Amino acid sequence: MNKPDDVKIVRTTPAFDCGGRCPLKLHVKNGEIIRVEGDDTADPDGQYRTCIRCRAVRKYVHHPERLRYPLKRSGPKGSGQFERISWDEAYDTIVHKLKEVKEKFGNRAIFYAEGGGYIASLHTPVTAYPRLLNAFGGFSTSYGNISSEGAVWAAQVSYGYGQVFVGHSRDDLMNSKLILLWGWDPARMISGTNSLWWLIKAKENGTKIIVVDPRFSESAVALADQWIPIIPGTDTAMMSAMAYVMIKEGLHDQAFLDKYTYGFDKYKEYIMGDEDGTPKTPQWAEAICGVKSAAIEQLAREYAATKPAALMDCQGPARSAMGEQYNRAAITLTSMTGNVGRHGGSACGGLMGIPYGHMFRMPAIPPGKNPAEPRGKSLRGNFNLNDRLVARVHVNKIFDAILKGTAGGYPFDVKFAMFANCNFLNQTGNSNKSAKAMQREDLFTVVPELWLTATARYADIVLPVTSFAERTDLTRPWPSGLYLTHMNKAVDPPGECKDDILIAEELADRLGITGFKREEILPLFLEGMPHMKDAVAEHDDLDEKFLRLFTGLAQDLQENITDYKKFKETSIQRIELDEPYVAFKAQIDDIEGNPFATPSGKIELYSDQVAEWNNPKCPAVAKYVPTWENRDDPLAEKYPLQLITPHPANRTHSEFYKIEWLSEAVPHKMWINPKDAEPRGLKTGDSVLVFNDRGTVAINAWVTKRIIPGVIAIPEGAWYAPDENGVDRGACVNTLTKDAYSEGGASALKTALVQVEKEEGGDA
Numbered sequence: 165m166n167k168p169d170d171v172k173i174v175r176t177t178p179a180f181d182c183g184g185r186c187p188l189k190l191h192v193k194n195g196e197i198i199r200v201e202g203d204d205t206a207d208p209d210g211q212y213r214t215c216i217r218c219r220a221v222r223k224y225v226h227h228p229e230r231l232r233y234p235l236k237r238s239g240p241k242g243s244g245q246f247e248r249i250s251w252d253e254a255y256d257t258i259v260h261k262l263k264e265v266k267e268k269f270g271n272r273a274i275f276y277a278e279g280g281g282y283i284a285s286l287h288t289p290v291t292a293y294p295r296l297l298n299a300f301g302g303f304s305t306s307y308g309n310i311s312s313e314g315a316v317w318a319a320q321v322s323y324g325y326g327q328v329f330v331g332h333s334r335d336d337l338m339n340s341k342l343i344l345l346w347g348w349d350p351a352r353m354i355s356g357t358n359s360l361w362w363l364i365k366a367k368e369n370g371t372k373i374i375v376v377d378p379r380f381s382e383s384a385v386a387l388a389d390q391w392i393p394i395i396p397g398t399d400t401a402m403m404s405a406m407a408y409v410m411i412k413e414g415l416h417d418q419a420f421l422d423k424y425t426y427g428f429d430k431y432k433e434y435i436m437g438d439e440d441g442t443p444k445t446p447q448w449a450e451a452i453c454g455v456k457s458a459a460i461e462q463l464a465r466e467y468a469a470t471k472p473a474a475l476m477d478c479q480g481p482a483r484s485a486m487g488e489q490y491n492r493a494a495i496t497l498t499s500m501t502g503n504v505g506r507h508g509g510s511a512c513g514g515l516m517g518i519p520y521g522h523m524f525r526m527p528a529i530p531p532g533k534n535p536a537e538p539r540g541k542s543l544r545g546n547f548n549l550n551d552r553l554v555a556r557v558h559v560n561k562i563f564d565a566i567l568k569g570t571a572g573g574y575p576f577d578v579k580f581a582m583f584a585n586c587n588f589l590n591q592t593g594n595s596n597k598s599a600k601a602m603q604r605e606d607l608f609t610v611v612p613e614l615w616l617t618a619t620a621r622y623a624d625i626v627l628p629v630t631s632f633a634e635r636t637d638l639t640r641p642w643p644s645g646l647y648l649t650h651m652n653k654a655v656d657p658p659g660e661c662k663d664d665i666l667i668a669e670e671l672a673d674r675l676g677i678t679g680f681k682r683e684e685i686l687p688l689f690l691e692g693m694p695h696m697k698d699a700v701a702e703h704d705d706l707d708e709k710f711l712r713l714f715t716g717l718a719q720d721l722q723e724n725i726t727d728y729k730k731f732k733e734t735s736i737q738r739i740e741l742d743e744p745y746v747a748f749k750a751q752i753d754d755i756e757g758n759p760f761a762t763p764s765g766k767i768e769l770y771s772d773q774v775a776e777w778n779n780p781k782c783p784a785v786a787k788y789v790p791t792w793e794n795r796d797d798p799l800a801e802k803y804p805l806q807l808i809t810p811h812p813a814n815r816t817h818s819e820f821y822k823i824e825w826l827s828e829a830v831p832h833k834m835w836i837n838p839k840d841a842e843p844r845g846l847k848t849g850d851s852v853l854v855f856n857d858r859g860t861v862a863i864n865a866w867v868t869k870r871i872i873p874g875v876i877a878i879p880e881g882a883w884y885a886p887d888e889n890g891v892d893r894g895a896c897v898n899t900l901t902k903d904a905y906s907e908g909g910a911s912a913l914k915t916a917l918v919q920v921e922k923e924e925g926g927d928a
């Protein structure tokens with residue numbers, strides 16, 4: 165469209181942990197973004213369409229509540245009372261505390277936690293602060309990816325590979341004859357920007373789409389030929405029964421299993437009941453998962469007979485008490501049907517990454533070795549989680565560890581904590597407990613942030629940081645995007661906001677650390693990459709020098725960024741492949757030449773390494789293991805409803821929370837079935853209290869048949885805001901969840917029992 169002369173167009177891409185990372189066209193006038201447009205390529209198949217969040221992104225960048233100045237606490241911890249201070253005072257306070265804690269308690273008392281707020285090559289806090297703390301003598305931290313550890317565990321046990329390798333590029337969905345969206349809801353959580361596009365095209369092409377989800381999800385609304393509602397936490401029971409039907413009726417692909425997999429016999433023993441006397445029949449599964457046995461049989465037959473078929477499992481259902489079993493069972497089913505390594509099939513494993521693009525390959529400055537962390541035995545190929553928790557605390561136990569320390573069996577006592585790139589008080593389990601931990605008087609906390617988040621409210625010092633619109637960086641798409649992206653600075657930072665990397669450098673200076681700054685490390689990088697010297701020399705700006713250098717780091721960057729100037733200007737480099745990318749095609753085409761990275765060289769449906777652990781809750785084959793806080797738990801008498809916590813359509817977790825347009829478009833509400841609402845006298849719009857022993861939230865009800873009876877859903881990410889009675893008026897769902905993890909290390913943020921009651925005198 166035409167633009168007035170005084171409007172500058174800046175093409176850029178944000179670095180949110182949002183499921184996408186799409187090219188944007190920002191219209192900038194007088195230092196302000198006045199309009200946002202999305203990708204404007206003429207090719208509809210290659211167009212990365214902007215979702216609701218970035219359509220409101222100028223309200224995010226220019227929001228009046230964005231932090232502009234360093235703050236120090238001026239009231240009790242958590243009171244939200246702060247006063248503005250200078251950067252000098254903030255730095256001096258932090259440096260003084262760091263030195264004091266190091267001297268009195270040692271570096272292990274310095275704790276650092278990070279999430280996924282901004283992940284890019286250069287500016288991400290994920291490298292700036294750990295590098296600083298390592299240079300200062302080291303720190304303590306957490307173990308486990310809060311998002312996907314169940315899926316990571318399952319993929320690594322089965323394939324020997326992690327998340328970058330188990331996906332297909334989304335255009336491959338066009339080759340599928342049947343697609344099962346098993347807990348995957350890309351219409352809401354994007355999951356690679358053009359997932360929905362290709363699903364719609366596949367459907368228009370005649371592909372049948374079946375959704376298995378306790379909710380009639382957005383993807384079900386848009387795509388489903390059939391919705392199979394299921395009781396949360398029971399997917400593995402249903403998948404086991406599908407395996408039973410296939411084995412019983414000889415529908416499985418024995419030739420594929422013989423050639424490419426290890427341990428199917430052991431799995432078969434479990435399924436047929438040879439091992440425990442219980443055949444995993446559809447009738448057995450129906451009693452557990454609530455899906456009629458006839459529907460299970462039908463799906464098993466259809467899935468086995470339709471080739472190729474894509475079973476799409478995801479991370480959500482795995483973020484639960486026995487989460488890894490769901491991804492392990494999905495991997496087993498896709499192997500039984502011979503769909504691994506084939507166009508139109510899927511490898512499962514929940515992670516869906518491909519070795520092009522992909523955010524997990526981004527941070528480019530290594531944080532270095534952590535001198536304070538004790539090194540134990542090698543963890544390669546060791547799937548016993550306990551061995552990984554010797555030096556670290558599980559990510560969903562951070563606040564329990566801060567609260568209890570070594571007296572509670574944790575490996576350290578925390579006196580100084582930095583939370584960067586995360587809002588973990590809000591985003592990990594049991595927020596009331598987290599708030600209590602943050603209130604410890606002997607704890608000093610620093611939070612670099614854009615907002616006074618729930619976590620920042622409890623900090624001693626809050627540092628204002630720049631947003632993506634104020635930075636130049638190299639980004640990458642979320643899983644399975646066939647493109648690479650460049651972030652370009654569009655506006656100046658508000659107030660005194662600084663880049664995290666600059667904050668780390670200025671702190672390093674004051675701590676007397678040398679050799680830390682960008683200008684000092686660039687020559688070291690160039691020594692190792694002499695072929696990039698000339699290209700880097702073409703740029704004057706230091707950040708640009710780095711970004712140019714980074715394009716020489718990974719293969720997909722090297723191969724595809726042939727015209728850097730154009731890449732920067734357009735903010736996107738599309739990757740053309742001769743055919744869609746298929747996970748493990750090389751292995752399936754030639755298993756002798758390209759074995760899997762497992763001990764057997766095959767897909768391990770049974771794992772000797774896991775068997776060695778001898779943990780009945782984490783078996784060597786995929787099994788249905790009942791979760792705690794399920795419907796059979798005695799606690800269900802008091803708290804009869806299962807709580808699930810999907811990601812919000814209008815936010816990225818807790819980010820965008822303040823954007824009024826977005827909360828107006830998608831109000832925060834609790835999904836409840838009429839069968840559960842009626843006996844409680846609830847109608848849509850009523851204010852309800854949702855509670856269990858961990859806490860109480862107040863939220864409005866949405867009475868809908870789009871969720872099954874016995875289950876409620878509250879999207880994660882609303883900001884924790886307890887009132888004087890301890891009722892969380894923000895309705896942060898983690899006020900209700902448990903700070904627990906599964907045997908494989910998944911944060912169990914989707915397993916909880918609650919009760920719901922109408923709030924007397926609550927606003928309607």
Ligand SMILES: Nc1nc2c(c(=O)[nH]1)N[C@H]1C(S)=C(S)[C@@H](COP(=O)(O)OP(=O)(O)OC[C@H]3O[C@@H](n4cnc5c(=O)[nH]c(N)nc54)[C@H](O)[C@@H]3O)O[C@H]1N2
Nearest residue numbers: 182183347349353396397478479480481810811813816817
């Ligand atoms: N809009 C938006 N998009 C996002 C994000 C966001 O915050 N907002 N976050 C991004 C991030 S970091 C991630 S990790 C991904 C998250 O992606 P996921 O983890 O896959 O998404 P969730 O919303 O947690 O859950 C997916 C679906 O699982 C269903 N479900 C819950 N329990 C069960 C169960 O036991 N069985 C079955 N079969 N289904 C179940 C839910 O109803 C939901 O529809 O999304 C990314 N995309």
Ligand SMILES: Nc1nc2c(c(=O)[nH]1)N[C@H]1C(S)=C(S)[C@@H](COP(=O)(O)OP(=O)(O)OC[C@H]3O[C@@H](n4cnc5c(=O)[nH]c(N)nc54)[C@H](O)[C@@H]3O)O[C@H]1N2
Nearest residue numbers: 279280281282311585586587591612809817818819880913
């Ligand atoms: N109950 C429940 N809880 C969940 C989930 C669930 O499904 N259910 N999902 C989990 C998942 S998958 C994830 S990934 C986690 C996410 O957990 P978090 O990473 O804690 O989530 P965010 O709300 O995205 O917080 C990121 C914060 O980083 C800040 N930030 C953004 N950019 C920058 C920057 O450049 N520098 C600095 N210093 N800060 C920045 C943002 O303002 C934001 O407050 O939540 C988990 N929590």
Ligand code: SF4
Nearest residue numbers: 182184185186215218
């Ligand atoms: S998926 Fe992410 S980058 Fe893409 S438009 Fe949505 S919020 Fe923005």
Ligand SMILES: [Mo]
Nearest residue numbers: 181310311312
């Ligand atoms: Mo995540």
